[in-house]
Amino acid sequence: MHIVTIEEMRELEAQAERQHGLTSPILMQHAGSSAADIFMAQLLPHHSINDLEVLFLIGPGNNGGDGMVMAEHLVKAGALVSYYAWKQHKLTVRGQDIDERHTSEELESVLQSADYVVDALLGTGTSRPLSDDMRALLERVKREGEQRPELRIVAIDLPSGVNADTGEVDPGTLKADMTITLACPKLGFFFFPAREYIGELHVGSIGLPTDLESHLQTEMLNQGFCRSYIPHRPLNSNKGTFGKVMLFCGSAAYPGSAYLAGSASGRVGAGLITLAVTEKTLPIYASSLHEATFAILPEGPTSELNRGKTHERTQALSDHLPGYRALLMGPGLGQSSETRETILQVLEYLRSEPTEKRPHLVIDADGLNNLSALEHWWTFLPEGTIITPHPGEMSRLCKGQKVSGGSIDRLALAREKAQEWQVTLVLKGACTIIAHPDGRVRLNWKANAALATAGTGDVLAGVVTGFLAQGLAPFDAASLAVYIHSSAGERVSAELGNAGLLASDLLPHLPRVMRDIKHNAYRPGSDITERYEGK
Numbered sequence: 001m002h003i004v005t006i007e008e009m010r011e012l013e014a015q016a017e018r019q020h021g022l023t024s025p026i027l028m029q030h031a032g033s034s035a036a037d038i039f040m041a042q043l044l045p046h047h048s049i050n051d052l053e054v055l056f057l058i059g060p061g062n063n064g065g066d067g068m069v070m071a072e073h074l075v076k077a078g079a080l081v082s083y084y085a086w087k088q089h090k091l092t093v094r095g096q097d098i099d100e101r102h103t104s105e106e107l108e109s110v111l112q113s114a115d116y117v118v119d120a121l122l123g124t125g126t127s128r129p130l131s132d133d134m135r136a137l138l139e140r141v142k143r144e145g146e147q148r149p150e151l152r153i154v155a156i157d158l159p160s161g162v163n164a165d166t167g168e169v170d171p172g173t174l175k176a177d178m179t180i181t182l183a184c185p186k187l188g189f190f191f192f193p194a195r196e197y198i199g200e201l202h203v204g205s206i207g208l209p210t211d212l213e214s215h216l217q218t219e220m221l222n223q224g225f226c227r228s229y230i231p232h233r234p235l236n237s238n239k240g241t242f243g244k245v246m247l248f249c250g251s252a253a254y255p256g257s258a259y260l261a262g263s264a265s266g267r268v269g270a271g272l273i274t275l276a277v278t279e280k281t282l283p284i285y286a287s288s289l290h291e292a293t294f295a296i297l298p299e300g301p302t303s304e305l306n307r308g309k310t311h312e313r314t315q316a317l318s319d320h321l322p323g324y325r326a327l328l329m330g331p332g333l334g335q336s337s338e339t340r341e342t343i344l345q346v347l348e349y350l351r352s353e354p355t356e357k358r359p360h361l362v363i364d365a366d367g368l369n370n371l372s373a374l375e376h377w378w379t380f381l382p383e384g385t386i387i388t389p390h391p392g393e394m395s396r397l398c399k400g401q402k403v404s405g406g407s408i409d410r411l412a413l414a415r416e417k418a419q420e421w422q423v424t425l426v427l428k429g430a431c432t433i434i435a436h437p438d439g440r441v442r443l444n445w446k447a448n449a450a451l452a453t454a455g456t457g458d459v460l461a462g463v464v465t466g467f468l469a470q471g472l473a474p475f476d477a478a479s480l481a482v483y484i485h486s487s488a489g490e491r492v493s494a495e496l497g498n499a500g501l502l503a504s505d506l507l508p509h510l511p512r513v514m515r516d517i518k519h520n521a522y523r524p525g526s527d528i529t530e531r532y533e534g535k
């Protein structure tokens with residue numbers, strides 16, 4: 001599913017007309033009909049379309065036009081529809097035009113009995129701040145919703161006042177319970193504050209031939225995409241079939257990260273998990289992760305005098321690596337100069353090996369923190385490396401440049417840095433960005449505050465590594481991992497709510513999510529599935 005900017009959406013519409021004769025009125029008929037179908041399919045269980053009271057707020061442009069077409073379909077289906085044309089101040093209640101002198105009181109009465117308000121005021125054509133009277137209208141609906149929480153707000157294409165490119169939001173914008181966007185999700189939805197205003201996201205069809213989208217470079221992760229990448233499990237398999245994972249992670253002070261990452265790799269199907277540990281840390285892992293095997297490394301050097309020990313450590317690790325398909329390096333390693341040196345030596349070893357003979361590399365957390373202290377750190381990485389920074393780590397990698405907040409375009413930054421550094425970059429956050437060194441980008445929709453807790457990043461790193469071990473290309477392994485990880489979070493939240501998740505809670509849900517996605521049986525709380533292409 002492609003994500004578009006306003007300009008790209010306009011270009012798609014223009015091409016649809018030029019190449020396929022799909023004029024604006026034709027597209028609008030599709031849009032309104034598709035929006036009505038989605039609306040009816042998503043009615044709450046206690047609602048029936050018959051006698052459902054729906055108030056449409058109609059704007060002056062094509063967004064309003066979409067609303068009018070949708071309204072006609074709902075009338076035919078039996079709903080009690082009223083609409084208020086904002087520009088003309090004209091109210092029509094169940095087919096009857098209301099005399100101008102009574103518009104205010106009638107609008108008040110319609111609003112008070114409405115089950116749904118449909119915001120079809122403005123879409124991608126918004127060109128200035130909302131006018132005062134539009135803000136007042138939306139404010140009145142907002143107050144009604146506060147008094148009657150059962151009132152549902154549905155936005156057509158986008159909640160009016162959301163900037164579909166930047167995610168900025170007009171102060172008058174009304175939060176939607178559901179947004180039925182048309183043709184493609186808009187880029188701004190994936191940024192804050194807009195993300196908070198969208199509610200459940202559904203994508204309607206306007207009948208565009210899909211080949212028109214083939215040049216677009218930004219995609220949204222969804223089930224259809226993920227299903228095609230979940231590794232196949234042949235009956236005639238053994239643990240070697242699904243790849244061996246090595247984790248160079250954890251330390252006496254941070255043992256949990258290796259446990260979480262290693263367990264996560266196993267939970268997404270990797271054949272064998274090996275933790276690189278020292279004699280000192282072995283007992284911690286041996287008692288908690290029974291399924292893992294261990295590569296015992298000598299203790300790190302304790303002073304300049306026995307510095308040669310880092311070489312012994314690297315040697316011991318690299319002696320173990322042949323036969324391993326994926327290596328995760330970083331979580332919980334700490335940031336001593338000895339650790340940094342070991343990391344550099346391991347990178348040197350990996351660069352010296354032919355690609356097909358060495359494991360694919362994922363670097364996270366302290367692996368990145370250690371590297372970011374070095375000038376041109378990316379030149380030390382072997383080809384095909386995946387890095388998974390959170391915004392703080394990303395900022396360090398960018399030499400202190402601010403990477404989140406306000407006006408920062410995280411998407412442009414991720415795209416630029418993946419190209420400059422020649423890595424697959426997973427910029428974590430509420431809507432995680434996955435950027436390929438060739439400029440392609442994928443975005444995750446599933447923001448979930450429950451995941452904002454220590455250790456969930458270690459789980460993600462383990463999932464990425466587990467998919468790499470099963471033979472996925474770096475960009476696909478990273479994309480699938482982000483989707484499966486956040487879907488597991490969604491499952492935990494369905495039970496616990498949006499607080500109190502422990503990173504280890506995710507682990508048993510990883511395989512369940514994979515199973516359900518594979519069998520098309522995954523039913524998350526608020527996930528867009530595919531573009532709705534009609535019944």
Ligand SMILES: NC(=O)C1=CN([C@@H]2O[C@H](COP(=O)(O)OP(=O)(O)OC[C@H]3O[C@@H](n4cnc5c(N)ncnc54)[C@H](O)[C@@H]3O)[C@@H](O)[C@H]2O)[C@@H](O)CC1
Pocket residue numbers: 013023024025027028031059060061062063064066121122123124125126127128129130131134156157158182206
């Ligand atoms: N053009 C097409 O082919 C299609 C358009 N579609 C719909 O059309 C929308 C875009 O249509 P438009 O380009 O007509 O744009 P809009 O419907 O978003 O509105 C543009 C109109 O609103 C006015 N306006 C802009 N900002 C305003 C503000 N702050 N306060 C008050 N009035 C304001 C403009 O002067 C203009 O009259 C999409 O969001 C989508 O809903 C879809 O139906 C698909 C097909």
Ligand SMILES: Nc1ncnc2c1ncn2[C@@H]1O[C@H](COP(=O)(O)OP(=O)(O)O)[C@@H](O)[C@H]1O
Pocket residue numbers: 365389390428429430431432446447448449450451452453454455456457458459460486
């Ligand atoms: N609000 C949120 N919505 C969705 N995902 C989130 C949110 N906050 C954090 N996450 C996810 O949780 C993980 C946190 O990773 P990270 O910050 O590295 O944690 P840690 O290092 O403690 O393991 C990332 O995958 C991130 O995308």
Ligand SMILES: [K+]
Pocket residue numbers: 063119120121122123155156157158159160
């Ligand atoms: K709208």
